[in-house]
Amino acid sequence: MKRSINMTNWVTRLVASATVVLLSQHAFAAGTTAGTTISNQAQVDYAVGGTTQTFILSDPSGNSVPGGASGALPTDFVVDNRVDFTLVESGFLGHTTVTPGQTGASVEFTLTNDGNFTQDFRLVAINLLAAFGPVNSLTDTEVDMSALQVYVDNDGNGLDTGVDQDFVDELAEDASVVIYVVANADLTLVNDDVANINLQAVVADAGGTGLGADTTDDVGNVDTAAIDVVFAEGFAASGGTVFALGDGILDAQDGFEVSSAALTISKTATLISDPFNGATNPKAIPGAVVEYVVSVANAGTAVAQNIEISDTLSGDITVVADLFGTDEIEVDNNGTVTTCTQDDSDADNCALTGLALSIGSDTQIDVAPASTLTITFRVTID
Numbered sequence: 001m002k003r004s005i006n007m008t009n010w011v012t013r014l015v016a017s018a019t020v021v022l023l024s025q026h027a028f029a030a031g032t033t034a035g036t037t038i039s040n041q042a043q044v045d046y047a048v049g050g051t052t053q054t055f056i057l058s059d060p061s062g063n064s065v066p067g068g069a070s071g072a073l074p075t076d077f078v079v080d081n082r083v084d085f086t087l088v089e090s091g092f093l094g095h096t097t098v099t100p101g102q103t104g105a106s107v108e109f110t111l112t113n114d115g116n117f118t119q120d121f122r123l124v125a126i127n128l129l130a131a132f133g134p135v136n137s138l139t140d141t142e143v144d145m146s147a148l149q150v151y152v153d154n155d156g157n158g159l160d161t162g163v164d165q166d167f168v169d170e171l172a173e174d175a176s177v178v179i180y181v182v183a184n185a186d187l188t189l190v191n192d193d194v195a196n197i198n199l200q201a202v203v204a205d206a207g208g209t210g211l212g213a214d215t216t217d218d219v220g221n222v223d224t225a226a227i228d229v230v231f232a233e234g235f236a237a238s239g240g241t242v243f244a245l246g247d248g249i250l251d252a253q254d255g256f257e258v259s260s261a262a263l264t265i266s267k268t269a270t271l272i273s274d275p276f277n278g279a280t281n282p283k284a285i286p287g288a289v290v291e292y293v294v295s296v297a298n299a300g301t302a303v304a305q306n307i308e309i310s311d312t313l314s315g316d317i318t319v320v321a322d323l324f325g326t327d328e329i330e331v332d333n334n335g336t337v338t339t340c341t342q343d344d345s346d347a348d349n350c351a352l353t354g355l356a357l358s359i360g361s362d363t364q365i366d367v368a369p370a371s372t373l374t375i376t377f378r379v380t381i382d
Contacts, residue, residue: 034117121168145183262300308360
């Protein structure tokens, strides 16, 4: 089923991402790890009446007892979690070419944890609508890839559909992981069809077994002594003005383009002669000769392979014998001309069994893109 993503949220994230690229370039990836305790203690040294006094150490609540044994405590705080990440198309940059009926085709993305804490990521892949707009300059033709599946190369061994999970597991700060979206191209797809897809990454809590719960942002909440969370992907500020706040979600797009044969078959009948008029204005009367031409044109971008043409002839006509030397049928494959006989006892690629004429039954015939195959033979009207 064709689905779409929320266009308002997408535009917001697109603008935010563009702003980040222009203003910040993710200059401060990772940084101090979330959960790190920053501990400091000030000391005051002084003199009274020219005599040096014992120093006094600071305490968050204030301290006036001199000396190192005063029990004064350092001032501590815990570094919070700055969630920041990128999701981009990677591998082959551009649409992956598929053929109708192909299974297991894939596109590739890379997710990088630019934050300061290990994170999981939940992943969702969907087919896009044409209304979304071009992806890699190609607009969706309102067709879907089927059986979309997400596989994450958490172990760094490449795509392995038997092992890879469908979520990013425990991605450390400054680390990257490759994500594959695998899909099938239905037989109903035709040449030049475009199926665009969207991959969405949602930040999730790390730790424990399996995929963690979606991470919650603490924006607007009072800072606590624990690790608070700030969504920073898409964040940019200039002169104290905040342009956008992150939402813990990023989208990236890629797609599949169908390359296939696009065949058109036609059959024409041209009167050659009749017993009374000869070749001058012949009529389709008994004894007349008619030339049949069957044409198969490939306007696609892929080779049409293993072509076999069948033609059930009328019982009121007879194939003209030995029209081409000792053969009855001419096959012209884009300038390469061969002939064959209707005799089904040989192996010359033509056979007539009863009224069923077939061409291409013995030797493979391929028709290249922008090429035409023609089969010519003549019959007499009984």
